[in-house]
Amino acid sequence: MGGDVPSTFGSTSSSSSSSSSSSNGQTDKQVERLPMPSRNPLPLSASQEAQVRDIFYARVRRQCTEEIKAFAECALGRTFSVPFACRAPHRVMNNCMKLHATPAEQDAAREEWFALRMERAKERERKARRKAEQEAFLREWWGLPEKDREEARRELEKLNQKERVGGYVGNNRLRDANEAAAKKSKLLEQARLERDGIDRDLHT
Numbered sequence: 001m002g003g004d005v006p007s008t009f010g011s012t013s014s015s016s017s018s019s020s021s022s023s024n025g026q027t028d029k030q031v032e033r034l035p036m037p038s039r040n041p042l043p044l045s046a047s048q049e050a051q052v053r054d055i056f057y058a059r060v061r062r063q064c065t066e067e068i069k070a071f072a073e074c075a076l077g078r079t080f081s082v083p084f085a086c087r088a089p090h091r092v093m094n095n096c097m098k099l100h101a102t103p104a105e106q107d108a109a110r111e112e113w114f115a116l117r118m119e120r121a122k123e124r125e126r127k128a129r130r131k132a133e134q135e136a137f138l139r140e141w142w143g144l145p146e147k148d149r150e151e152a153r154r155e156l157e158k159l160n161q162k163e164r165v166g167g168y169v170g171n172n173r174l175r176d177a178n179e180a181a182a183k184k185s186k187l188l189e190q191a192r193l194e195r196d197g198i199d200r201d202l203h204t
Contacts, residue, residue, distance in 0.1 A: 033115035033118070052106075052109055052110050055109040055112050055113055056101075056105060056109035059105055059109055060097050060100045063100045064096035067089070067092050067096045070089045071090050071092075071093045074086035074090075124159070135147070
């Protein structure tokens with residue numbers, strides 16, 4: 001197909017379904033959104049950047065729904081003849097996605113990712129509670145002992161933790177880094193003193 005369509009935008013079959021629904025499956029219902037924590041770009045982890053890219057691709061596909069649909073209808077039932085028979089709709093679809101794949105759209109996708117933090121937290125809580133219910137049912141069904149209270153407490157604490165934005169250094173990690181730097185500095189100072197003592201002994 002001329003290699004014009006970026007592979008990162010996904011296949012044609014998945015793009016039509018993705019364009020009909022917004023990122024994270026939110027279309028008709030109102031989602032509680034949070035403001036950006038900072039107007040400056042915040043570093044995210046690799047998985048979080050991947051989520052932002054998914055939102056970005058979905059936003060671009062939503063703006064090219066008709067073009068993608070036209071190309072999909074042309075390619076339906078065809079195999080080797082697609083590059084030739086569907087050249088025109090493919091070019092139109094590709095130009096549309098290139099037109100909307102702008103840095104401004106990437107910034108909008110990042111803002112949408114931050115705005116949906118509350119919804120992601122609720123979804124994680126729903127999945128965790130459902131998992132706990134299923135595990136409790138299986139333990140009761142097979143007559144297994146109940147989960148250790150300390151382990152259950154740790155899981156509950158983990159569930160209540162807020163989503164961590166990649167790039168921030170935790171307090172514990174920062175303290176450990178400072179302690180390691182202080183220990184290294186102390187060892188270097190001891191080595192220097194020992195070297196000075198050896199040099200004085202050699203000159204006496």
